[in-house]
Amino acid sequence: MENIISLKDIIVEFDGERVLKQISLDIKDKEFVTLLGPSGCGKTTTLRIIAGFIEPDSGDVMFEGKRINSLPPHKRNVNTVFQRYALFPHLNVFENIAFGLRVKKVPEKEIVSRVGEMLDLVNLRGFEKRSVQRLSGGQQQRVAIARALVNKPKVLLLDEPLGALDLKLRKGMQTELRRIQKQLELTFVYVTRDQEEALTMSDTVVVMNNGRIQQIGSPTDIYNEPVNAFVADFIGESNIINGCMPRDCVVEFTGKQFDCVDKGFSPNETVDVVIRPEDIKVIPAKDAKLTGIVESVVFKGVHYEMIVDGVDYKWTIHSTKDEPVGSMIGMDVDPFDIHIMKKTKEGAEKAYED
Amino acid sequence: MKTRIMAAPYLVWMSVFIVVPLLMVAYFAVTTDKGTFTVSYLADVGQYTNIFVRSIWLSVIATAICLVLAYPLAFMLSRMKKHHQGTMLMIIMLPMWMNFLLRTYAWMTLLGNNGIINYLLGLVGLGPYKLINTSGAVVLGMVYNYLPFMILPLYSVMEKIDRSVIEAASDLGSDPRSVLLRVIIPLSLPGVYSGITMVFVPCISTFIISRMLGGGSNLLIGDLIEMQFLGNSYNPHLGAAISLVLMAIVLVIMTVMNQFSPDDQVLI
Numbered sequence: 202m203e204n205i206i207s208l209k210d211i212i213v214e215f216d217g218e219r220v221l222k223q224i225s226l227d228i229k230d231k232e233f234v235t236l237l238g239p240s241g242c243g244k245t246t247t248l249r250i251i252a253g254f255i256e257p258d259s260g261d262v263m264f265e266g267k268r269i270n271s272l273p274p275h276k277r278n279v280n281t282v283f284q285r286y287a288l289f290p291h292l293n294v295f296e297n298i299a300f301g302l303r304v305k306k307v308p309e310k311e312i313v314s315r316v317g318e319m320l321d322l323v324n325l326r327g328f329e330k331r332s333v334q335r336l337s338g339g340q341q342q343r344v345a346i347a348r349a350l351v352n353k354p355k356v357l358l359l360d361e362p363l364g365a366l367d368l369k370l371r372k373g374m375q376t377e378l379r380r381i382q383k384q385l386e387l388t389f390v391y392v393t394r395d396q397e398e399a400l401t402m403s404d405t406v407v408v409m410n411n412g413r414i415q416q417i418g419s420p421t422d423i424y425n426e427p428v429n430a431f432v433a434d435f436i437g438e439s440n441i442i443n444g445c446m447p448r449d450c451v452v453e454f455t456g457k458q459f460d461c462v463d464k465g466f467s468p469n470e471t472v473d474v475v476i477r478p479e480d481i482k483v484i485p486a487k488d489a490k491l492t493g494i495v496e497s498v499v500f501k502g503v504h505y506e507m508i509v510d511g512v513d514y515k516w517t518i519h520s521t522k523d524e525p526v527g528s529m530i531g532m533d534v535d536p537f538d539i540h541i542m543k544k545t546k547e548g549a550e551k552a553y554e555d
Numbered sequence: 556m557k558t559r560i561m562a563a564p565y566l567v568w569m570s571v572f573i574v575v576p577l578l579m580v581a582y583f584a585v586t587t588d589k590g591t592f593t594v595s596y597l598a599d600v601g602q603y604t605n606i607f608v609r610s611i612w613l614s615v616i617a618t619a620i621c622l623v624l625a626y627p628l629a630f631m632l633s634r635m636k637k638h639h640q641g642t643m644l645m646i647i648m649l650p651m652w653m654n655f656l657l658r659t660y661a662w663m664t665l666l667g668n669n670g671i672i673n674y675l676l677g678l679v680g681l682g683p684y685k686l687i688n689t690s691g692a693v694v695l696g697m698v699y700n701y702l703p704f705m706i707l708p709l710y711s712v713m714e715k716i717d718r719s720v721i722e723a724a725s726d727l728g729s730d731p732r733s734v735l736l737r738v739i740i741p742l743s744l745p746g747v748y749s750g751i752t753m754v755f756v757p758c759i760s761t762f763i764i765s766r767m768l769g770g771g772s773n774l775l776i777g778d779l780i781e782m783q784f785l786g787n788s789y790n791p792h793l794g795a796a797i798s799l800v801l802m803a804i805v806l807v808i809m810t811v812m813n814q815f816s817p818d819d820q821v822l823i
C-alpha cells in the first residue's frame with residue numbers, strides 16, 4: 202500500500218494564532234484513518250486542508266505524489282461529508298445526490314443510474330422526490346454520504362458525521378460506514394472526538410491535541426500503549442499519578458515502589474504513571490501496598506465504578522464486585538498494567554485540568 | 556385562544572386606517588359629487604396611459620439597477636465578519652436617517668445646470684450637460700432613495716445561507732460561477748422577490764422625486780394623483796380612480812411575481 206495523501210510539516214495560523222504546529226501525516230490508500238481529539242485540537246482544520254478549504258501557511262499537501270497546496274476544492278478528487286450535512290435546501294433528495302454529476306455535465310441516463318446505485322447503497326430508495334428538509338437526521342446523513350460518494354472520489358473526508366445522531370443510530374451508522382468503506386475500497390479520513398467511535402471503526406487512529414499529533418497507531422496500540430498522559434487520559438479513563446523511576450523496571454509513586462516493565466529513563470526521572478481503572482484489583486487491605494477508603498460507588502452496567510480515596514490520590518476503579526462505601530480496601534496492579542510515560546507539557550496540562 | 560386578543564389593537568388600527576380608507580377610495584372612484592354611480596372617471600384614466608407606461612418603465616429600470624447594485628454588495632456583506640456586518644449595515648442605513656426631501660434637494664444642487672457636477676466637469680473642459688429634469692435624474696433619485704430597501708431583504712436572506720452549503724458545492728466540483736448559479740442565486744431568490752417588491756412599489760407611486768428631479772416633463776402617476784387632490788385641476792374622483800387603477804396594476808404585477816417565487820414565499 203502506498204500513501205495517497207501526505208501532509209508534511211503543515212503550519213496553519215488564524216489571526217496570528219497557530220492552530221496547526223507542524224503536522225506530518227501519511228495516509229495510505231484504502232485506509233480508514235480517524236483524527237481524534239478534543240474540540241479545538243486542529244483535527245477539523247487538518248481535514249479542511251485536505252479538502253482544499255484552507256491553504257496551509259507552510260508545509261506540503263501531497264496527493265498521489267503531487268503537491269496540491271493551492272489547488273481549489275472543486276479540482277480535487279476528494280469529497281466531504283460535512284458536520285451538519287450541508288445539504289442543499291432548495292433541492293430534493295435525488296437532486297442533492299446528483300449535484301456533483303450535474304456540475305460535471307454527466308449524461309442524464311448515467312445520472313439516473315448512478316444516483317440509483319447510491320440510493321440503494323444508503324437504503325433511501327423511494328425518497329428521491331422528498332425535500333431534504335423533511336428528512337430525519339439519520340436520513341439527511343445518508344443523503345450527505347451518497348452525495349459525496351456518487352462522484353467516486355479517491356478519498357472521502359468525514360467531519361464528525363455522526364455527532365448529531367442519537368446513540369443507537371450512531372452505532373448503526375458506524376457499522377454501515379465501515380461496510381461502505383470496505384465495499385467500495387475507499388480511503389476514509391474521519392474526524393471525531395468520540396474515542397469509542399475512533400477505536401471501533403479505524404485502521405489507524407491519529408490522536409491530536411493543541412495543534413499537534415500526539416500519537417499515530419492502530420486502535421489497540423493507542424489503547425494499550427499510549428505514548429503520553431494526554432493520550433492515555435483521552436482514550437478511555439485513566440488514573441494518572443506523578444511518579445519517578447529510581448531505576449529500570451521500578452517505579453515509585455504515592456511513596457511506595459512497584460515493579461513495572463518500562464526501562465530507559467534517567468535515574469530518578471519524574472514521570473506520569475498511568476493505570477487503567479479496570480487494571481486495578483481489589484485485595485484485602487492488610488496484604489496491600491496501596492490502600493484507600495471507598496468514597497463512592499456507581500453502577501455502570503457492566504461494572505461498578507468506585508472512587509477510592511488513597512490520601513495522595515483518588516483512584517478510579519472498575520470492578521464487577523462492589524465494596525461498601527466507607528470501607529478500607531487494598532489495591533494491586535500487575536507490573537505490565539503500570540504504564541510509565543515521559544512528562545510532556547501537553548500531557549501535564551491535561552492532567553492538571555482534570 | 557387568548558393570544559388572539561393580542562392582535563386586537565392592530566386589527567382595529569387596520570380596519571380604521573387601511574380598510575375604511577380603501578373602501579372610500581373605491582367609493583369615490585365610482586361615484587360623482589352627487590353620489591350617483593359612474594364609471595366615467597375610471598374610463599378617463601385611459602387618457603393617461605402614457606404616464607402609466609412611463610411610471611412603470613422608470614420604476615422597472617430603477618428596480619433593475621437597484622438589484623444589480625445591491626446583489627453583489629449584499630452577498631459581500633453577508634460573508635463579512637459579524638461585527639463588520641453591523642458597521643456596514645449602519646453605513647448603508649445612514650442616508651435613511653436624513654430627511655427624504657433633504658436628500659432629494661441635495662441631488663438638485665448636484666445635478667443642476669450650474670450644479671457641482673457640471674462645475675467639476677467644466678474644470679476639465681466637459682459639458683455642461685443637461686442632467687436635471689431628465690428621466691435619468693428621476694431614475695437616479697429612485698435608485699438613491701430606495702437602494703437600502705433592496706439591500707436589506709437580500710442581505711437578510713443571504714446571511715442565512717450557511718457557509719458550509721457553499722463549501723459543499725465547491726467540494727462537489729462547482730467552480731465559483733457554478734456555485735453562484737446553482738446554489739447562491741436559487742437560495743437568495745426569496746430575497747430578490749421581496750427586494751423587488753420593496754423597491755418597485757414605492758418607485759411606481761412616488762411623486763416628490765419626479766417633481767424635484769424630473770421637471771415638468773417627467774410626470775409620474777404619483778404626480779398625477781397628487782394634482783387631482785392638491786393641484787389646480789382639483790378632481791378627487793379622478794384621483795381616486797387613478798389610485799384604484801394603480802393599485803390594480805401593482806396587484807397584477809405582484810401576483811405574476813408570486814407565480815415564480817417558491818411555494819412558501821408569498822409576497823402579498
